[in-house]
Amino acid sequence: MKFRKVQTNSKNSSLSEMKILQISHGYNAPFLGVSKQYESMLNKTNEVVTLYLTGNESGEVKQTTKASKVIFWGCDSKQLKGMKLGLIVKLYKLIKHEKFDLVICHRYKAIYLATMVCLLGLKFKRVGVIHAFGAFKSLGRRLLLSLVAKRLIILGVSNAVRDDIRDSMPLLPRNKVQTLYNAIDVAAVASKQLDKEKARAFLGLNDQAFIIGNVGRLHPDKDQATLIRAFSEFHKQYANSQLVILGTGRLEQQLKDLARELGVEQQALFLGQVPDAVNYYKAFDLFALSSDKEPFGLVLLEAMVAKVPVVASDCGGASEVVSDAGYLFEFADSAALTKLFIRVIARVDGSIVVEKGFSRVHKNFSIEAVAKSFNRLISV
Structure with missing residues (x-):
């Protein structure tokens, strides 16, 4: 044939x-x-x-x-x-x-x-x-x-x-x-994302706090331990803040114990597996991904569509997704991650980075953009 x-x-x-x-x-x-x-x-x-x-x-x-x-x-x-x-x-x-x-x-x-x-x-x-x-x-x-x-x-x-x-x-x-690269249907995702007030109400979050969000399995590859350590230092300077983690996994109790040891057990919230979590990303003031081995990082695109600033470890596919449209830190460097949290809350360049992220999604990761790349590759 x-x-x-x-x-x-x-x-x-x-x-x-x-x-x-x-x-x-x-x-x-x-x-x-x-x-x-x-x-x-x-x-x-x-x-x-x-x-x-x-x-x-x-x-x-x-x-x-x-x-x-x-x-x-x-x-x-x-x-x-x-x-x-x-x-x-x-x-x-x-x-x-x-x-x-x-x-x-x-x-x-x-x-x-x-x-x-x-x-x-x-x-x-x-x-x-x-x-x-x-x-x-x-x-x-x-x-x-x-x-x-x-x-x-x-x-x-x-x-x-x-x-x-x-x-x-x-x-x-x-x-x-x-x-x-993986693609995202920008219009479809954006149309389902609740605004900040409604998203926080659904998740039961403080409507006045500065909230750092993370979505993913509670697994060693995701290294939420570094995220918790960075947040604990950030919280010492910004008391009205929360770390919200959506996901489940075998490290849940270990991570909760770490939060307790660092004195942020009341501020580090583990909300478990939330269906259609992407709909609630606007509840976050910042989205952080601390993974060691991230093949791609679709959650970063979802946050960028929600126009939430993103921070990611500078390794694997995550750094390719973020590039200059967000903030990158060396893997497992909790001190560097804390500094980025402070930079975002200080609004040093937040609006510019957010708009750059939204534009980057359209240009490089939309269904239309990835389809063109696929067609080029398959036509060789």
Whole structure:
């Protein structure tokens, strides 16, 4: 089977007349948002079908999809282990019957399945999207993709992830591994974000305090410990302040104990998992991300859409998202982070940075901007 040639329109640089299969691990967070992102990027001139490997059929997912069709395979963990021969055959039949031109694979398992189908004789273009570091530590994974690189492009969600992939697979031509940033639907996100007063009321926060927000798993990679240490020093100078953390994880009790040791247990608020947390970002006067290994940092984009100043550690994909449209500090340097908190509350350059952040989102991370980058990469 010969796949249809990718064409570009010089006016809007969009793919045309392609039948695209998108394979996602499941529709739980964050995979659902990523799947919708690609549907929005590609559905204007293409027929897009989204396949979820895990998860039973969901009426809500079907109702909100922007794909022409959604398929649920409902696989369990056992089916996704090992060689996955049954799934390979099933995918072979699907691709052969539907005659897909392009298969977009999120994470390695999807890439593996599509690659094995190619080895069975079907010819189609594959795009593998890698959302985390260390995806190719396994020698077997590296050898397989290095040997069957034809019609394959691997995209890292940041330059940091891209470079991690390139370092892991030196046999793979460098032009086969590129960067495609995650996108955000700016208008859709902005339309759902409550104003400051309503957001604080919903979260039960002090309407007069200076509030530093953080959203993410309570995990060592997120390093909320540095955030708490920096806040404890900041609070000594600015008593009417709070640190608000949205998320759950195995470090919750440890982080609460740290806040208690530092004397800010009443001001460091752990609100747990808040559904649709992005809707309440305007409750924050500052958004802080202290992660060590952040492949991208979508929460930073969400805060920038809310026109909230952002502070992030200068490592991984987070620094690429923020660039000069926010504030960066060296990872784990709580003293430097405290100084940035003080700079923001002093409003040294806050309005300029906020507007620069909002503009940066539109220019580099909007659905339209990322779609153009995708089209350019896939047309090579």
